[in-house]
Amino acid sequence: MSFLRSLSLNSVGQRVAGSRGANGDSQSKPPRYSAGGLFVKGARNQPWPRVWREVPLQKSYDVVIVGGGVHGLACAYYLATNHGITNVAVLDKAYLGSGGSGRNTAIVRSNYLTPEGVAFYDRSLTLYNTMSVDLNLNVMFSERGHMTLAHTDGALRTMRWRAEVNKLQDIDSSVIDPQEVKKLAPSLDVSDHARYPILGALYHPPGGTIRHDAVVWGYARGADHRGVEMHQKTEVLDILVEGGEGRDGKGAGGKVTGVRTNRGDISAPIVVNCTAGWATLISDMAGVKLPISTRPLQAAVTEPVKVFLPTVVVSGSLHVYVSQTDRGELVFGASVDPFNTYNIRGSLEFTEELAGHVLELMPGISRMRLLRQWSGLCDMTPDYSPVMGFTPVDGFLCDVGWGTYGFKAGPVSGEQMAETIATGQTAKLIEPFKLSRFATGELVGEKGAAAVGH
Amino acid sequence: MLLVPCPNCGPRNASDLRYVGEAGPRPDPNTATEAEWRSYLYIEDNPAGLLRETWYCRAGCRRYFVAERDTTSNEFVNSPLPGNKIGGKA
Numbered sequence: 001m002s003f004l005r006s007l008s009l010n011s012v013g014q015r016v017a018g019s020r021g022a023n024g025d026s027q028s029k030p031p032r033y034s035a036g037g038l039f040v041k042g043a044r045n046q047p048w049p050r051v052w053r054e055v056p057l058q059k060s061y062d063v064v065i066v067g068g069g070v071h072g073l074a075c076a077y078y079l080a081t082n083h084g085i086t087n088v089a090v091l092d093k094a095y096l097g098s099g100g101s102g103r104n105t106a107i108v109r110s111n112y113l114t115p116e117g118v119a120f121y122d123r124s125l126t127l128y129n130t131m132s133v134d135l136n137l138n139v140m141f142s143e144r145g146h147m148t149l150a151h152t153d154g155a156l157r158t159m160r161w162r163a164e165v166n167k168l169q170d171i172d173s174s175v176i177d178p179q180e181v182k183k184l185a186p187s188l189d190v191s192d193h194a195r196y197p198i199l200g201a202l203y204h205p206p207g208g209t210i211r212h213d214a215v216v217w218g219y220a221r222g223a224d225h226r227g228v229e230m231h232q233k234t235e236v237l238d239i240l241v242e243g244g245e246g247r248d249g250k251g252a253g254g255k256v257t258g259v260r261t262n263r264g265d266i267s268a269p270i271v272v273n274c275t276a277g278w279a280t281l282i283s284d285m286a287g288v289k290l291p292i293s294t295r296p297l298q299a300a301v302t303e304p305v306k307v308f309l310p311t312v313v314v315s316g317s318l319h320v321y322v323s324q325t326d327r328g329e330l331v332f333g334a335s336v337d338p339f340n341t342y343n344i345r346g347s348l349e350f351t352e353e354l355a356g357h358v359l360e361l362m363p364g365i366s367r368m369r370l371l372r373q374w375s376g377l378c379d380m381t382p383d384y385s386p387v388m389g390f391t392p393v394d395g396f397l398c399d400v401g402w403g404t405y406g407f408k409a410g411p412v413s414g415e416q417m418a419e420t421i422a423t424g425q426t427a428k429l430i431e432p433f434k435l436s437r438f439a440t441g442e443l444v445g446e447k448g449a450a451a452v453g454h
Numbered sequence: 455m456l457l458v459p460c461p462n463c464g465p466r467n468a469s470d471l472r473y474v475g476e477a478g479p480r481p482d483p484n485t486a487t488e489a490e491w492r493s494y495l496y497i498e499d500n501p502a503g504l505l506r507e508t509w510y511c512r513a514g515c516r517r518y519f520v521a522e523r524d525t526t527s528n529e530f531v532n533s534p535l536p537g538n539k540i541g542g543k544a
Contacts, residue, residue, distance in 0.1 A: 278502075280498065280499075280500040281500075281502055289493075289497045289498075289499075290497070290498070290500075291496035291497050291498060292498060292500060293475075293476075293498045293500050294500055294502075294525075338468070338472075338473050339456065339468060339473035339507075340473075340476075340498075340500065340505065340507070340525060341523075341525045341526075341528055342502045342525050342526050343525065343526060343527060343528045345528075347455050348455070349455045349467075349469070382495075382496050438492060438496045438497070439489060439492055439493075441492065
């Protein structure tokens, strides 16, 4: 352990010695869950071990990560695993995975529109592919294929464009005709009589679904195993900045000294904003303004039925995406609500519209019943790409603006943010997503592939 | 459903209107720097609380108006009056 402790960031403050009960090192994996272990524990009536430790909050850390979702936890995990920085605290105002990480529709894909986007999301898909082995936890990745339907000539043209961009970067992605659509998903209505006939689709076999809670727990467990601390119900009330040009020494030119939480002040030279929904509120605390507006996205799930939908089906024109879970429920997602709000109350209007659109695609499921609906907050940026990396405040980093595509980018964001923090240089893959692109006008337009297309 | 208080048409469903965005002063084109324009275009206040915003009554009177809404409860406060000046980002 002492060897590990000496591996912390060189440029940043002293580590708090002792008192930390990390139970692993940066090479070993967290223990595997097995049927044998379950049997032995059950037979001996042993308690099941906690997935992560609950330890007292320290007064200082090398890195404080705000937001305990897939992005924050992945960042902490890769900081510890790839860079040996383990004096890290992940703070969440509620419980781990309580925000967007537990509210998304768990779809992953990499068939984006811009070369920057494709390279980035493809790395994420690669990490998702080996995640179960890396984290020793079954995240139930189901590589079932992803189909984006085209109902207009314009949409078909965009699909063609995306397919060619994808192929240039070795992504398995192609445009298929309605007959092939029918073969892949027989429940879809591909006739000419539909109100929005299906003219073709962009088919992306490596896409699929994953169990999002398992991803959160896997990263939390892996990070904990390497000595990272997770603190739930710890709300950040303020970010402490010195020497900036704004009010109270905040803003551009300032330097982060720590955070103020509902459980006391924590000093830290590096604070990372990994929140979704509340990203602008957290950044405002450091005096950094972001090009982000917060909007809710509603989703719903039906009662479980036998498996009949083998792929993920997305329709941009109908504002809907559908996939069937391993339990047999159909998960529906929609587009974001058309106005800014932090209110996540669902609406009947949404349910009605969603149901109507799903039935236009699959008339056969008209008797199915909805089990429940929910919504989550999305941080929308003007160009539908995230805001990542350094900000004008020294030591304050952002991994925000994830709109409706944050979950599928979780692993790669964590990996690249960890590299950025450890090396002090913006990692190559996230260079296009820097905050300053809005000041220089170098936007990364992903609306054609990100809006509704999950 | 969100009922938006149009000063001319009364409360209408948000789907009858278009949300234009945060209301605020447009920079003076004669003096504004590039950075000010870009900031006006992209940077948002995005408050959790009272927000002054511009709506366009698309399917009704086709007028722009400024309303104030609490973004945590979606309740409109200080309902706009007819003839209210058009705000910011139109």
